Amino acid sequence: MFNLIKTLAVMLFLMAAVKLNATPLIVATEGDYPPFSYFDEAGNLSGFDVDIAHALCEAMQRECEVIAVPWVDLLDRLEAGDFQMIVASMAETTERKKRALFTDYYYRSQTSFVGDSRRFIAVSPDALVGRILSAGRDSIQADFLMERYSSSTILLTDNLIESFDLLVAGEVDLVLTDSINSLDFLRSTEGAHFDFISEPLIDPILKSEAHIAVTLGDIELVKAINNAIIDIRLSGIYDQINRRYVPFSIY
Amino acid sequence: MMGTLKRSQLKMSITLVIAVVGILIVFTIALLLTSSLLRDISTNSRMTADRYLPELVRSQQGALKVEKIHTYLDAAYRVQDASEERRLRLLLQILVHSFMLDDDDYLVTEANNIMFDIRELLYIRHTQRQLHNEIINILDASDKDIDYAKGFFSAVSLMSIQERFIQLPMTILETQLPDESFSEVLYRIRFIIDLNEQLNNLVDDANQRIAGLSNYLNTDAALRTHQISNEVGNDAEKVRDYFSMLIGILVIFSVMILYAFQRLILRPVQELVEGLRSIEKQGDKTVRLRPMYFRELDVIRHAIEEYSGLMHRLQLANTELERLSQIDGLTGLANRRSLDQALDLEVRRSQRYQHPLALMMIDIDHFKNINDQFGHQVGDEGLKxxxxxLMQFSQRPGELAARYGGEEFVLVLPEASLSDAIEIAEKLLDECRKAAFPFNPNLHFTISIGISCYRNTTSNTKELLINHADQALYQAKTAGRDCFRIYD
Structure with missing residues (x-):
């Protein structure tokens, strides 16, 4: 009898262990959103989001695979079950909450317009009537532009790299995106002629907090990630990663 | 016999059960109260931490950011390269704007003011850089021998363009350049110098604001820490108070229970044991005990009191029995058994102390005739x-009158010499002659007496004394009765 129980227990333990090890967590990020996720010169997926994803997995003691997925496909493929979590600087919106669970925030940032500072000073809807404004498709910035800047032409792109390319080519007047994302562009050679226009925008649509999205219903994973966020913040790993990409704390 | 005191009594078993249940209830209530209070306190502490710790962390973060702003501002002030200046400015901008994420009006206002100073600073630097370029251009356009001044102005940092550093190049230029060109250069130099003044003021202002902000955040952090430690400290004190209260209740209860146990059980049991012991020495009075508080103990008390009564009755019966065993039923005199005991004693005493001892054997004359003639009842009257x-003749200590058997009696007379014995015998004979029967006043009787006296050689045992007295009595009988004879 006792032996039977022992055997069963060992089997169960092995099964649980196998289950834990056999199914590595697949984490999706964007890949076109420096400095949060991008492909470096060697072609490796890197960035703040990627490093944070690996750090969280280590804190949760899970094996992880981080893959790059186009921004517009992220939530569809999460729902399809291609991966279990998204670490892609995603803001929590009412629409998205119907499709995924969100953890506590893992960094905060602001949204500002970027453009030629010699041509633009004010960024109110009135001042930008008829101008061509660009933002990433399905982003809170896109929602914001469509809601508040109906008198401007809005050009949505699949990722911000495209938007900045259009800005450099003179095809759009202003790009609206996250300040830290813009910083990366502004510090590049192509961005040298551009600048932040006016102050960061403050609006309920423009959330300042970035969250991790998890498959709907997987509350255990949300809890594990929330604890992992606290873990890496306490252990200083978060700050190390933070400093690799931004010289001050963005938490 | 039993305690008639009627008062409500409790059963000890039930009382004990009630007491134990009561104690358990009180303890449970106390524990529940304390634990719920403790839970409240710990939730409170956690809430305090939850409320203040994030603010504390934020203050700390803010302070670090302010420190960073200071560093960047300093770098932006010193940097010469325009692109490096731009890089620092962009960082500064995001850093300063990040204060807007926190809902703190003072922080936001001050951050904006600092940002304004930075913009001013950069604008001034921009203007200075333009003026500097213009100076270089004017100097380059000149064909005069002003290489030193050219080299100086292209190498000098904008910050260093101050009156005291440019005396030498300016004198060279004054002498070499045409007046018009010189005044153009001088105008721009003065402009740059003025702007440097302004720049210094701006940097001072920004630094002061940064210091103020840093102070604000640090004070804030200190205040929060103080608040946390205060509130948690208060909670800890409450915990201590509740624990002392709980311990106090426990102590009071324990003391009460011990007192009640001592008072209601231990002492009564001791009293019962004492009562049981005192039965042995109770004498004439039976043992009486206080009524007990508990019914079980009271039952024991009743049993002890009953036992005491029983013992008392047994003692009385014993005394009576002992008395009865030494007395002749009819006459009330000592019987043969007690005569034997008394005589043994007296013979031994006479032997030891050489004291005289006389023994009289007395027999009623013609007693058979009295019996036959008047009946046994009258005979018994005669014996009585x-x-x-004889009772009257045995009043002194040691003297004993006993019925020897039938109508024969014995009188033991310690300390009586032969002459004493003779005197007593004569008196006795006389008394008997005078004595009258209670219901037959005309009926009289006489007696015969045989006397034997203790002597070392002959009559020195009890048996011999009696035997000798008997022989003397026989002589008295043969001599005609109503007289005495002494054994020789």
Whole structure:
């Protein structure tokens, strides 16, 4: 009898262990959103989001695979079950909450317009009537532009790299995106002629907090990630990663 | 017999059960109260931490950011390269704007003011850089021998363009350049110098604001820490108070229970044991005990009191029995058994102390005739009558009158010499002659007496004394009765 129980227990333990090890967590990020996720010169997926994803997995003691997925496909493929979590600087919106669970925030940032500072000073809807404004498709910035800047032409792109390319080519007047994302562009050679226009925008649509999205219903994973966020913040790993990409704390 | 005191009594078993249940209830209530209070306190502490710690962390973060702003501002002030200046400015901008994420009006206002100073600073630097370029251009356009001044102005940092550093190049230029060109250069130099003044003021202002902000955040952090430690400290004190209260209740309860146990059980049991012991020495009075508080103990008390009564009755019966075993039923005189005991004692005493001892054997004359003639009842009356006379002759200590058997009696007379014995015998004979029967006043009787006296050689045992007295009595009988004879 006792032996039977022992055997069963060992089997169960092995099964649980196998289950834990056999199914590595697949984490999706964007890949076109420096400095949060991008492909470096060697072609490796890197960035703040990627490093944070690996750090969280280590804190949760899970094996992880981080893959790059186009921004517009992220939530569809999460729902399809291609991966279990998204670490892609995603803001929590009412629409998205119907499709995924969100953890506590893992960094905060602001949204500002970027453009030629010699041509633009004010960024109110009135001042930008008829101008061509660009933002990433399905982003809170896109929602914001469509809601508040109906008198401007809005050009949505699949990722911000495209938007900045259009800005450099003179095809759009202003790009609206996250300040830290813009910083990366502004510090590049192509961005040298551009600048932040006016102050960061403050609006309920423009959330300042970035969250991790998890498959709907997987509350255990949300809890594990929330604890992992606290873990890496306490252990200083978060700050190390933070400093690799931004010289001050963005938490 | 039993305690008639009627008062409500409790059963000890039930009382004990009630007491234990009561104690358990009180303890449970106390524990529940304390634990719920403790839970409240710990939730409170956690809420305090939850409320203040994030603010504390934020203050700390803010302070670090302010420190960073200071560093960047300093770098932006010193940097010469325009692109490097731009890089620092962009960082500064995001850093300063990040304060807007926190809902703190003072922080936001001050951050904006600092940002304004930075913009001013950069604008001034921009203007200075333009003026500097213009100076270089004017100097380059000149064909005069002003290489030193050219080299100086292209190498000098904008910050260093101050009156005291440019005396030498300016004198060279004054002498070499045409007046018009010189005044153009001088105008721009003065402009740059003025702007440097302004720049210094701006940097001072920004630094002061940064210091103020840093102070604000640090004070804030200190205040929060103080608040946390205060509130948690208060909670800890409450915990201590509740624990002392709980311990106090426990102590009071324990003391009460011990007192009640001592008072209601231990002492009564001791009293019962004492009562049981005192039965042995109770004497004439039976043992009486206080009524007990508990019914079980009271039952024991009743049993002890009943036992005491029983013992008392047994003692009385014993005394009576002992008395009865030494007395002749009819006459009330000592019987043969007690005569034997008394005589043994007296013979031994006479032996030891050489004291005299006389023994009289007395027999009623013609007693058979009295019996036959008047009946046994009258005969018994005669025996009783003689007995009452003999009683009068055995008043002194040690003297004993006993019925020897039938109508024969013995009188033991310690300390009586032969002459004493003769005197007593004569008196006795006389008394008997005078004595009258209670219901037959005309009926009289006489007695015969045989006397034997203790002597070392001959009559030195009890048996011999009696035997000798018996022989003397026989002589008295043969001599005609109503007289005495002494054994020789």
């Amino acid at each position: 009558l003689l007995a009452s006379i």
